[in-house]
Amino acid sequence: MSHESYELKAEARERVGKGSARELRRNGLIPAVIYGDKQAPISIALSTNEVTKRIHAGGFMTTIATIEVDGKTYKVLPKDYQLDPVRDFTMHVDFLRVSGNTQVTVEIPVHFINEEKSQGLKAGGVLNIVRHEIEVQCPADAIPEFFNVDLSGKKIGDSIHISDLTLPKGVATVIADRDFTIATIIAPAGGVDETVEEEGEAEA
Template identity: 85%
Template sequence: MSHENYELKAEARERVGKGSARELRRNGLIPAVIYGDKQAPISIALNTNEVTKRIHAGGFLTTIATIDVEGKKIKVLPKDYQLDPVRDFTVHVDFLRVSGNTQVTVEIPVHFVNHEKSPGLKAGGVLNIVRHEVEVHCPADAIPEFFTVDLSGHKGGASIHISEITLPKGVSPVIADRDFTIATIVAPAAGLAEEEEGGEEEANA
């Protein structure tokens, strides 16, 4: 699971629209909606400080939460949030209802370890990260916190593909038709220059 579950208290809101949303924000609240699981959407209002704290803590969109709507507790996964383009504060949040069999599509961060055990990096190469996150399908109650790529033994010029990541049971990449690249190890520029010079000399000879 990505992060520890948490609970947010919410108020049901009957009025919707821009005027109502502005009034909520003036009162320190964020308008939000809970949808999905073949049920009618519920419009709610959440404490701005609580939501902002959760967003800044990381893993917001990959962590299951419980929303207490005036005594009724609903299990949800945050699906999206909007920020004010000028003042950079949260203006709206969308939550998806989840149950034991809910499948979700989420982006999981990729962590790289054992840089010092990579011959390519030790020789002065550079790790070129193609995908900082991988989009996957997985059960809502079993979202991985991150994927780990072990760089041990990788030489300069190596490509690291999704097949090198051991995915948990029930987790599959959204891109399923090819073994896509996660990162490459770019050989040192000096080494490349020497190879090019050597090639030119051979050609001249």
């Protein structure tokens, strides 16, 4: 499962537009919108500090939040946010309403484990990561936090494909027409340590 759900308090925005947004930011607030689920969009304002903390904590785009607006609560999933290109602060956030039946498309980070058990890496090979994230479709209440890719026994020239991963029930990759590559182990420019490779093969 993804990160633990959290709550945010918001206030409804009566006025929208650039002037209103600038005024909100001067007052330490971020303009945002809640949309989807066949309901009218709701314009809201959130605490800049609270949202920024959530973004930097990781998993922001894959964690369901509960937003309280004027006594009503909404289950949402962040779908997009904008950062100021110069000062790097959050300028706007889009939230999608979700329920238990909502299917969402999200990018799940890939973690590589057991690098010390890879013969190719011990011999000086280099892990060439093709995809740092994998785009999947899944229920909103069952978003994986990350995918683990096990490098145990991988040698120079080996590739890891999506078929090497066991996806949780209900989770499907957006790319479904091919067995795409996640990473490869390639030889370094100076060649490999053949002794380590041979030792690894002997152990195997």
